[in-house]
Amino acid sequence: MTFSLARSGHDATNLLHSLIYFVPETEQELTGVGLRAGRMCYFAGRAAPMGAVSGGVVAATFYNFNPSLVARCVPAAWELASPDVVVGARFAAADAALTRLLGPDVIGSADMIELAAILREAVGACSPEGRPLYAGHADLAWPDAPHLVMWHAASLLREHRGDGHLWALASAGLSGIEALVTHCATGKGFTPELARATRGWSQDQWDSAVSGLAPRGLLDSQGELTPAGRELRAQIEDQTDLLAAPPWQYLGEQRTEEVVRIGKAMTRAVLKAGAFPRTATASRDDAAASTARA
Template sequence: MTTAALEPQAGRRCYTVVNPLHSAVYFAPEHDDELAALGLKRGSMAYFAGRAAPLGAVGAGAVTATFYNFSRDLVARCVPAAWEIASPEAVLAARQRAVDSVLTRLLGAEVVASPEVAEAAGLALRAAEACGREARALYSGNADLPVPEQPHLALWHAATLLREHRGDGHLMALAGAGLDGLEALVTHSATGKGSTPKFSQLSRGWTSEQWSAAQARLRKRGLLDAAGELTKDGVALRGDIEAVTDRLDRAPYEHLGPTGVERLTALAGGFAQAIMAGGGFPKQHFGKG
């Protein structure tokens, strides 16, 4: 473990380019294809099952709590019904097959088999050694899974650990800021850095009335203006949330050290660019659109 000082934003920058390696899988047709082959419905059921499978055959309550910004009504239509169709073990196997197909398509077979992918996997796994389990359900569930032998699958596994570790910490920050799941979603959409309001509302299962009611609550707190944009206080709150998230997520990157973080950022940044260029994320679903 290194004792060298880590530049304040280095961990966030590294996470930002590592995360696409994990999250692109959920936007890829291969993911739904593999889970549909088990009998699961495409879309929300496939997503909830694929991401929650490391937790076991959990119910709607556990998924709603750990995913945070999805409507419980939507979640309850998908789980636990998904586990009556396919076991978590079968879903995990299908998920790994999807990861193999998606990364090979988006990065190319030559890159997948390259020393750089193996190096990135080793660095990301080393960073994940310092992740904490306390109050981090999604991270901890994935941390119980074995590390795949193939480097590109090991890289996805490590990216998942880092993504869910930061995500679990982010939920702590959101709860501490007094934002419920829908309010968190509305304010994040208002930053223009995430999904569009329309995609966020539909994909998370919220009605227009519920979305409007959340906006009204946020306006009452002085966080949104009449046009649905963040006020100065709203921008400050989102900044505070990210700062708390950074602090709660600092350990993996401190453990990896400045040199390792810089190298992982460079490697993952190249992979993330390839994923973006290959259409890994539908552009129409992101921004303020």
């Protein structure tokens, strides 16, 4: 199996997980159990499977957020709602959102049952070693409904890949903000303005990171990636694909292609139903990038 097919499996299912960060059901459910609206819902909702961890743990596992931004939300979130309660609310949000976006016919379809079964089997080939965010989610009990099995499995595969991506970034010698700066410079995700706004970095902090990357030969005087910078980013993506490959290698080409077929169709459906905002500051591409951890 080629790593491009493994990436296709990820691309076909990632937005089915990532919609949880954009649908209104998430904030409704999480504020309903006591969390404050906004970033607290994101940080606590995603980190809750690891337990009542500190802000430092969240910043480390989410990688490219300003730790001071995280510290405004965690650990205060756990005083408002326990991690177990937050996990339950997040599953309730996924249930409501997928039901609204896909409708009862797709929710109960043979394709949904098949996709859930294949993805759950793929998760069995994932290893938790060195992957703390994945491991926290992997310790959760599996839901019963096929569409929630599908969503949980897609979430696990996404976090497994994300944790591996952090290995690649750390091996490349990039800090959280440096990873974000170089990711923006590829032109394939965030704009710098959106990255700073959503990740909590100031203009001075951003400029300092840019200044530090230039002497390393990764950025030119205009803040664009140099050939060496482009090569480094390509190496990071290749290593990420390599580290994320085991579940897709386990499935093999035929079943991975079936995941791609069904996953793409369901992704088109949730996009058509408006799962992601289409504004100047939050687009479909931003949705994909928002969980990439740069």
